Amino acid sequence: MARIRVLDADTVSRIAAGEVVERPAAVVKELVENALDAGARVVHIDIAAGGLERITVTDDGCGMEPGDAELALQRHATSKITAAEDLEAVRTLGFRGEALPSIAAVSRLTLRTRPAASSAGTVLETEGGLVLSAGVSGGPPGTVVTVRDLFFNTPARKKFVRSAAHEGAMISEMVGRLALSRPEVAFRLTVNGRQVLATSGSGDLLDAIGAVFGAAVAREMVPVRFEERGLGVSGYVGRPGVSRSSRRHQVFFVNGRYIRSAYLGAAAEESLHGAMPAGRHAVLVLHLSVEPGMVDVNVHPAKHEVRFSQPRDVYVVVHRAVREALHREIQIPVEECGHLESACFPGAGTGFRIPVQVTFQGGEPELREESTGYQGFPQLQPLGFLPPAYILAGGADGLYILDQHAAHERVLFEQYLRTLEQSAGKQLLVPVMVEIRGREAQTLEDYGPFLRQAGFEVDPFGEGAYLIRTVPSFLRPGAEAVLLTDVLDRLAGERPVDADAFRRVVAAVLACHRAVRGGDKPAGPEAAALLTDLGRCAEPYLCPHGRPTLIRIGFPELARRFQRE
Ligand SMILES: Nc1ncnc2c1ncn2[C@@H]1O[C@H](COP(=O)(O)OP(=O)(O)OP(=O)(O)O)[C@@H](O)[C@H]1O
Ligand SMILES: [Mg+2]
Incomplete structure (x- = not known):
């Protein structure tokens, strides 16, 4: 120096x-x-x-x-x-x-x-x-x-x-x-x-993300690498399934300097519009490289903020970088996307709830909230099953292909989420013994109150052993120990900070276990039921891990392929 x-x-x-x-x-x-x-x-x-x-x-x-x-x-x-x-x-x-x-x-x-x-x-x-x-x-x-x-x-x-x-x-x-x-x-x-905290210094950003945000988050990250208008964007964006309730997991670096920027967060999140549940935020680690002359670092005494000479360019490039990464990775159906800034799901982001009147026999009418799911979720007619795992369906605007496993996982996830909010737990006739040590034991202790609220009662039973006494009512008998350890593993990786985030983690793990594995079941009446259930979901287009549940090949695309234009 x-x-x-x-x-x-x-x-x-x-x-x-x-x-x-x-x-x-x-x-x-x-x-x-x-x-x-x-x-x-x-x-x-x-x-x-x-x-x-x-x-x-x-x-x-x-x-x-x-x-x-x-x-x-x-x-x-x-x-x-x-x-x-x-x-x-x-x-x-x-x-x-x-x-x-x-x-x-x-x-x-x-x-x-x-x-x-x-x-x-x-x-x-x-x-x-x-x-x-x-x-x-x-x-x-x-x-x-x-x-x-x-x-x-x-x-x-x-x-x-x-x-x-x-x-x-x-x-x-x-x-x-x-x-x-x-x-x-x-x-x-x-x-x-x-x-x-310890990072390896390997030079691999994903390694560092694993060390800082946990391995479970790192597994769900999609690489971003993009360059335009003299601006380079690289790093990772989390699949929508690993959303967070705050923007604390969104970090931006400009030429290696950490900066706070709601502006860049908004640019990135616009790419996820419709895929992200309301009030949830994506996990992002993005490095921007800019010519030093295009950015002023001398605007804040603590150097937290920078000023770009072309802020609009930065916004557009960050937005495109994230969008490009997600589309490459999860293939959100894009062919009918009219213009850059629009969301790519039919009716995306317009899911809403309306009060529905329900009459109970002999009682007063009671107002109940029923989710209508996404407004505009297409009316789908099952056409058949394509092994190993796909349901084909016809819609007014083209052919839809559902990933049976992902769709079922979404449906179960939302069901479980609702149940976990109220669950008192089901008492096991014979408590199940399970061995839990190290990091998982610590997690069990940290999340004990949340787990109890969700219906899991687990008591220590000597050296590394625990007794599971109650579990959420919808758990399959025999799977209690495996599920609990999986839940603890995921909690340890994701460290949810509030009850809502906690339930999402638990529901995602449970949904993943219960969902039909691809090809297990033929389509038929079940496929029709699955389509209806999916249409009722609040977020029907992605599974809890952020993978798509269905893709669409629109009629314009079919006409083009058959050269009918
Ligand atoms: N860990 C270090 N190793 C080597 N040199 C150092 C180290 N820390 C500080 N210095 C030297 O001391 C100088 C003063 O450090 P100081 O942090 O006060 O100011 P700065 O880094 O130059 O500017 P700023 O106030 O913006 O941080 C640095 O310019 C650098 O030459
Ligand atoms: Mg210094």
Whole structure:
């Protein structure tokens, strides 16, 4: 890295100024970004008490010479830019020369650093920004920054900090994003001595997604690779079946920098319009590469936001990138799609509920809500069964092909979802013994209350053994143990955060077990029933895992194929 220099007053005045460290997670972000700018391949973050007691970030990057180490703690001292013009094409994460002095000012900070070429390193101890001691230190090449007693001298700021658990969770989320920004770097986060996150540094983004969001999410990701208008988009989008109730699982990086952007989220989600249940959000990890001149990173003091010179282009390209990926992967029927921005399902997104009057014998009429499913779900006439797994059906606008298994899974999923909302569970005559250990045992404990609400009562029965006492009423006898372990496995991977997301995970696992496997059953009266049931679903076009349940070959397409035009 270049030598550190103090920026001139003119350059300093052009840098978006403001609070750099308002909470422990911001300290972690700044220290890790410094490590990444220093070319680190391995970064270890270790925190105690939500980062308030101690944050240590260790890297194997280029380290600093003794003179640079002292300069690094001065305001506006940076090795990353030298003049105001450089602000227009910043390629590093840092550029203000503010992070280390701002952190040092509100903590007791120790900087230990050694360039690989030097045999000895430097150690500096500071308190409230004042250097207490400077000396020579040993240790491996790279840099270790330890921040103790954050905000010890600024009680006002400390008031805004939440509990250690909350701050720790924010740090985990921050480290997760940083890890997703650089799959080629091995990250490790330990909290109070316990490892909570580790990425391999293999360079494969999907590996990093698995480590951060869980293997179950990683399995459902579709690759995105797209380039247009000088803009590259790469990364992954989750199949609609792995939707989330918030946008926390949508992360965007612009030239390797994490940014917050509802705008990009909207661009990506427009591609999924109609495939995503209302109020649910896709999982997304997208890297945008843009010419540094086309993006201004100097708009927010914490560098969370960027400004694009051509925002509309960025919107369109992100939208197309996601759409192209999903269509390639799940082949949503597209041939009758009139124009780019429209949804591709007939009547997509218009599912609605109307109150239906039902009269009970001898009683007062009662209002009940009945889902009408998607308005415009086609009237379908079963035509036959095509082995191994397809039902052919005729509609007013062409031929429909149903994947029997996927369609049945959707129907069961919605049934189970409704039942799980009310389930009291069915008592087993003889409790079933099941062995649950390690991660699954932890999951059982974490989700115990949710599981009980859904009808699963499971009690510990000594060393790794549990007794299943009740299960949801619709479970097949004999399958209780297998289903419970599958449910725990999926919960451990997906970590749903609310009761609604929890039920969706459980219903998807159960639906998958019960659904007819392709080819098990011939079409006939059953096919007609399945078509009707599917038409009543709230989201009939995708199975719970996001694969299509039916595809359509429209009459225009048939006419074209038979050259009747
Ligand atoms: N882990 C590290 N390894 C090597 N050099 C580092 C490390 N951390 C900081 N430095 C050096 O110290 C300088 C000051 O760091 P600091 O984070 O304060 O500012 P910056 O990264 O240049 O800009 P910003 O304030 O935007 O982060 C950096 O420019 C870099 O040269
Ligand atoms: Mg920095």
